[in-house]
Amino acid sequence: MDNRIFLYQFATFAQGQDPLKDQYERLWGSSRWITSISNLMWYGVSSLVLTLVIGFTLAALLDRKIRFENTFRSIFLFPFALSFIVTGLVWQWILNPDYGLQGVVRSWGWESFSFDPLYNPDIVIFGILIAGIWQGSGLIMCIMLAGLRGIDEDIWKATRVDGIGTVKTYLVVIIPMMRPVFVTSLVLIAAGIIKLYDLVVAQTSGGPGLSSQVPAMYVYDYMFKAQNLGQGFAASTMMLLSVVIILIPYVYLQFKGSSRG
Amino acid sequence: MTGPRGPKPKRRFSRNNIFIYGTLLMVSMYYLLPLYVMIVTSLKGMPEIRMGNVFSPPVEITFEPWVKAWAHACTGINCDGLSRGFWNSVRILIPSVTLSIAVASVNGYALSNWKFKGSEVFFNILILGAFIPYQIMLYPIVILLREMGLYGGLSGLVLVHTVFGIPILTHLFRNYFTSIPEELFKAARVDGAGFWRIYFQIMMPMALPIFVVAIILQVTGIWNDFLFGVIYTKPDLYPMTVQLNNIVNSVQGVKEYNVNMAATLLTGLVPLIIYFASGKLFVRGIAAGAVKG
Numbered sequence: 001m002d003n004r005i006f007l008y009q010f011a012t013f014a015q016g017q018d019p020l021k022d023q024y025e026r027l028w029g030s031s032r033w034i035t036s037i038s039n040l041m042w043y044g045v046s047s048l049v050l051t052l053v054i055g056f057t058l059a060a061l062l063d064r065k066i067r068f069e070n071t072f073r074s075i076f077l078f079p080f081a082l083s084f085i086v087t088g089l090v091w092q093w094i095l096n097p098d099y100g101l102q103g104v105v106r107s108w109g110w111e112s113f114s115f116d117p118l119y120n121p122d123i124v125i126f127g128i129l130i131a132g133i134w135q136g137s138g139l140i141m142c143i144m145l146a147g148l149r150g151i152d153e154d155i156w157k158a159t160r161v162d163g164i165g166t167v168k169t170y171l172v173v174i175i176p177m178m179r180p181v182f183v184t185s186l187v188l189i190a191a192g193i194i195k196l197y198d199l200v201v202a203q204t205s206g207g208p209g210l211s212s213q214v215p216a217m218y219v220y221d222y223m224f225k226a227q228n229l230g231q232g233f234a235a236s237t238m239m240l241l242s243v244v245i246i247l248i249p250y251v252y253l254q255f256k257g258s259s260r261g
Numbered sequence: 262m263t264g265p266r267g268p269k270p271k272r273r274f275s276r277n278n279i280f281i282y283g284t285l286l287m288v289s290m291y292y293l294l295p296l297y298v299m300i301v302t303s304l305k306g307m308p309e310i311r312m313g314n315v316f317s318p319p320v321e322i323t324f325e326p327w328v329k330a331w332a333h334a335c336t337g338i339n340c341d342g343l344s345r346g347f348w349n350s351v352r353i354l355i356p357s358v359t360l361s362i363a364v365a366s367v368n369g370y371a372l373s374n375w376k377f378k379g380s381e382v383f384f385n386i387l388i389l390g391a392f393i394p395y396q397i398m399l400y401p402i403v404i405l406l407r408e409m410g411l412y413g414g415l416s417g418l419v420l421v422h423t424v425f426g427i428p429i430l431t432h433l434f435r436n437y438f439t440s441i442p443e444e445l446f447k448a449a450r451v452d453g454a455g456f457w458r459i460y461f462q463i464m465m466p467m468a469l470p471i472f473v474v475a476i477i478l479q480v481t482g483i484w485n486d487f488l489f490g491v492i493y494t495k496p497d498l499y500p501m502t503v504q505l506n507n508i509v510n511s512v513q514g515v516k517e518y519n520v521n522m523a524a525t526l527l528t529g530l531v532p533l534i535i536y537f538a539s540g541k542l543f544v545r546g547i548a549a550g551a552v553k554g
Binding site for chain 2: 054058061062064066072074075076077078079081082083084085086087089090091092093094096099100101103104107134138142191194195197198201202205215216219220223224229232233235236237239240243247
């Protein structure tokens with residue numbers, strides 16, 4: 001494909017003397033983009049923390065030589081097989097204010113109980129978070145469990161001889177040893193967060209209003225609905241930039257690790 | 262039986278164990294709840310749904326919603342239900358899974374056994390490509406497909422799925438073929454076998470488990486795709502996920518929650534069956550595929 005055609009198309013959609021600068025100024029001046037970024041930040045930070053905590057805790061519990069380990073693992077992991085569309089639609093139904101969680105609690109007699117994240121612009125992103133964690137935490141649990149299994153049994157014996165409690169052993173000895181596993185999990189979760197799109201489409205379609213917009217949705221809407229390629233590409237370049245920022249430390253760590261041994 | 266035999270059983274219900282099993286059971290509820298809600302809702306009639314809540318079990322079990330979701334639910338002007346989306350998805354799935362795995366396995370084999378100058382650089386670029394967010398490539402691909410005359414048809418979507426599956430699958434196959442002892446390859450070379458002969462007669466039969474992993478990864482990935490489906494096909498040819506979203510989130514008409522949940526469950530059924538049938542191989546597959554763009 002001829003490069004010039006592409007540049008020409010880019011230029012026709014852009015306005016002003018300096019098309020590039022103009023597009024980015026417009027992007028960062030748009031309240032919709034700012035909402036998208038702030039949503040992604042809230043979702044991203046909460047999802048990172050919660051997924052890591054839940055993933056590690058479940059893995060640690062499963063690693064305590066319990067019975068039915070396989071059953072529990074299957075239960076925690078099965079949502080990961082489902083698509084974001086299916087996940088989003090189920091949780092949309094569970095969070096339905098009339099028939100879902102809120103309706104059930106109200107029918108128990110607590111009439112003023114209010115939990116309708118999908119209809120409340122202030123907390124809508126946390127309604128999406130509930131579904132996102134349901135879908136993705138099983139994978140992290142699996143990765144953490146593999147990491148825990150890789151830890152030498154002698155470590156446990158040594159800490160027991162030293163009289164260190166189980167919880168403290170996990171916090172002080174095991175977690176620092178599992179640094180590479182945590183880095184891998186972090187990259188996986190972060191990559192998943194940036195591409196967050198299907199889940200929002202299914203659960204809220206970006207609403208109510210524009211309150212649950214995310215960057216990937218901004219890109220899609222401007223490119224394919226508004227036919228505004230300049231804004232679409234400006235936004236997607238921002239997404240690429242954030243992936244690069246996440247990847248550089250990861251690649252650096254991997255490279256350092258491999259050159260050492 | 263004359264009294265207890267064997268060693269004295271250990272006490273199972275220590276305080277620690279109760280805590281562990283209690284937590285695991287409670288967390289399991291959170292994970293199982295949506296599956297339960299999907300099943301019970303899809304078996305209720307609409308009047309029953311309006312009177313009760315999402316968690317109440319069905320009083321009168323009806324399979325009407327399933328029939329309607331499969332054969333009569335409407336999207337736009339088409340009223341032939343999810344079956345259309347299902348067959349579209351199948352028609353997308355089979356060629357793209359076959360093609361991507363065929364290309365990627367040969368790629369992986371060539372990159373581990375037939376190293377050429379710059380093959381490492383080539384491989385690293387390929388892997389980096391897997392990390393780039395799809396959003397940045399969506400529109401350029403539209404132009405490419407349009408120039409090739411494939412835009413809007415199933416073959417265009419198949420091509421896109423094939424290309425985007427290749428980096429991660431190549432990685433998977435390369436890692437596997439690198440782990441096979443090199444002597445095997447050298448012995449075959451000494452015996453006069455060429456590129457394709459070694460691939461088909463030695464490497465491919467040895468890599469069967471990794472082929473299964475690749476199939477699991479691709480089938481679930483492509484079946485669950487939404488973004489590519491909605492962009493590169495037209496309404497008649499939408500895959501199942503896109504059609505499901507259109508059925509459930511359509512603004513027109515009365516909301517039929519039971520039909521919606523039956524449709525949702527139907528769409529989730531294929532990956533769920535694969536998940537429960539494949540067991541541990543599934544974990545290997547997703548761990549490999551989780552980094553995708």
